[in-house]
Amino acid sequence: MKKILGPMRKAIEDFNLIDDGDKIGVGVSGGKDSMLLLYALKLYQRFSPEKFELEAFTVDLGFEGFETKAIESYCESIGVPFNLKKTNIKNIVFDTRKEKNPCSLCANMRRGAIHNSLKDRGFNKLALGHHGDDAIDTFFLSLLYEGRINTLPPLTYLDRKKIYIIRPLLYVSEQDIKNSIEKNNIPIVNNPCPADKKTKREDMNKLVHKIYKEVPDARNRILTALNNEKGLRLWFS
Ligand SMILES: Nc1ncnc2c1ncn2[C@@H]1O[C@H](COP(=O)(O)OP(=O)(O)OP(=O)(O)O)[C@@H](O)[C@H]1O
Numbered sequence: 001m002k003k004i005l006g007p008m009r010k011a012i013e014d015f016n017l018i019d020d021g022d023k024i025g026v027g028v029s030g031g032k033d034s035m036l037l038l039y040a041l042k043l044y045q046r047f048s049p050e051k052f053e054l055e056a057f058t059v060d061l062g063f064e065g066f067e068t069k070a071i072e073s074y075c076e077s078i079g080v081p082f083n084l085k086k087t088n089i090k091n092i093v094f095d096t097r098k099e100k101n102p103c104s105l106c107a108n109m110r111r112g113a114i115h116n117s118l119k120d121r122g123f124n125k126l127a128l129g130h131h132g133d134d135a136i137d138t139f140f141l142s143l144l145y146e147g148r149i150n151t152l153p154p155l156t157y158l159d160r161k162k163i164y165i166i167r168p169l170l171y172v173s174e175q176d177i178k179n180s181i182e183k184n185n186i187p188i189v190n191n192p193c194p195a196d197k198k199t200k201r202e203d204m205n206k207l208v209h210k211i212y213k214e215v216p217d218a219r220n221r222i223l224t225a226l227n228n229e230k231g232l233r234l235w236f237s
Contacts, residue, residue: 004040004180007171012044015154017166022052023123024166025083027114030058030071030189032181033129037169039186041127042078055081055121059113061106062090063192070189085117094194103195115161125164133174136222137204145200149234151226 012018026041028034038056045054056075060068068084075082089109093102118126135152142150156165169177181188211218225231 001040001043001180001184003176004036004169004172005044008040008044008168011154011168011171012048015166017155017168018048018050018052018125020050020052022050022125023121024052024054024125024127025057025114025118025121025123026054026080026127027129028056028058028071028075029129029191030067031129031191032177032186032188033131033134033169033174035071035074035129035186035188036177036180037127037129038075038080039078039184041168042080053123055083055123057083057114057117057121057123057126058085059089059110059117060084060086061110061193062086062088065190065192067189070187074187083117083121085113087113089113090193103199106193106195115158115163118163119161123163125166127166127168129169130167131169131172131174131177132223133205133208135170135226136208136219137201139222139226140208141200141204144204 018024024041026034026038028038041054045052056071058068058071060066072082072084087109089106092109093099093106097105099105114126118124130152139149139151142148152167152170154167154170157163158165180186
């Protein structure tokens with residue numbers, strides 16, 4: 001877990017992600033990123049200078065075959081309280097509204113549900129499993145499809161909901177997450193969404209990997225650029 005805990009601790013320190021007395025809810029989809037984040041934060045809790053509470057929050061979107069029991073058992077095995085919010089988001093998005101591009105409405109509704117679950121439990125921070133490679137994919141998606149320079153921020157405050165969103169794994173690579181999942185026998189729960197792995201994000205990930213083949217060390221330089229305020233030079237002041 002060194003390759004996870006080291007960079008995660010650095011991100012927590014660099015971006016001041018955790019304060020004493022925080023109540024942190026981890027958004028757990030059952031996928032590798034959030035399952036690993038949950039385990040890593042549980043380990044970090046032991047030696048963190050800031051004392052914080054930790055619980056898992058899962059939103060069941062209503063797809064058949066979503067094994068929430070497996071997430072619950074894993075949480076129990078590592079001693080993290082588990083919260084489940086059942087919703088009918090799948091019915092609204094796919095059956096009632098028959099959305100052609102379901103991902104954005106679904107993600108919006110999922111965010112709403114998870115923020116409300118946290119608020120109901122009196123939690124003030126939501127930790128998400130996004131890692132460095134997600135930040136790079138988001139950067140290129142925004143640049144090439146939206147014409148803006150943007151990526152996933154480590155810390156955001158949602159004024160309307162009065163909760164902070166934190167992303168402690170932004171210094172961690174997807175490959176290191178995959179390796180840790182295997183080494184630590186962390187179970188993964190299958191995502192039954194029909195749009196999973198068929199998104200623009202997946203296409204962007206393939207494009208980015210083509211760049212890595214052409215330009216040695218491009219990945220590290222892109223990550224450096226995302227955090228290089230002094231190197232920012234655009235057309236406005
Ligand atoms: N159903 C859900 N319930 C709770 N949190 C969720 C849910 N779906 C996603 N999240 C949170 O939002 C983050 C980003 O979601 P996204 O759908 O992009 O998943 P991902 O990048 O495949 O990550 P993961 O491997 O954790 O599924 C996840 O890492 C997790 O923290």
